[in-house]
Amino acid sequence: MRIPCPFCGERDLSEFSYLGDAGYRRPELGSENIEEFYETVYLRDNPAGPHEELWYHAFGCRSWLIVTRDTRTHEILAARLSKQAALA
């Protein structure tokens, strides 16, 4: 598997580390709602198909990426910098 880093170009899987589903949202700062933290930390949709996920380009530009990848085929459909996605 090769991941097309928007900054470095297409690079081998071994340069990246994986965090997981990019769809999670942290509860508001100061929130005491345990249920929200439980969902954020532990519960996952785990789809068979397109999956938005966080990858870190550790041996490259050290950027966090949001990669859209089909979990049935490993085909990579899109990759963008998470910083840009957060500002958009």
Next chain:
Amino acid sequence: MAGNTSRVASLASLRLPIESHVLQAFVSEAIKPFISCVVTFGAGHFYISQSDKGGLVFGGDIDGYNSYAQRGNLPMVEDVCQSGMALMPALGRVRVLRSWGGIMDMTMDGSPIIDRAPLEGLYINAGWCYGGFKATPASGYCFAHLLARGEPHETARAYRLDRFATGHLLDEKGQGPQPNLH
């Protein structure tokens, strides 16, 4: 439904603390009798045994990303072979014949779930991570106990679904709340 528990649970509108990951296994060419038992290597996360036909059967870590593809990638092939060489340097000249990938239901703490689901009449025996095949007789026994008596078997009491919400995790190695750390 090993590997597909999340998909089955979604039919009942349940979200589970499970990700599906790919675990690769390997078989070597046939050689003379070399290993008479299963050897596991905790420091490098590797296991190996020899089949009756003489091939060495071995594997190691999951690849570490969500996958239903039933095939893995090369970095983990290298990692598994390195672990094998660290344990048994004599393996170095043996050639790998074939490899394959299977889907694992990885829970967030690396331990299984045997419990009632939040819906009446629905029970869960899932999230067996690396150990589902080997654990089948014992997990089936405990699951049957739960179904028949409505209470968990004493050896499976801690495998609760709500342990993630209550903080009673079974993270045996203290690795953290993410499948690819286990």
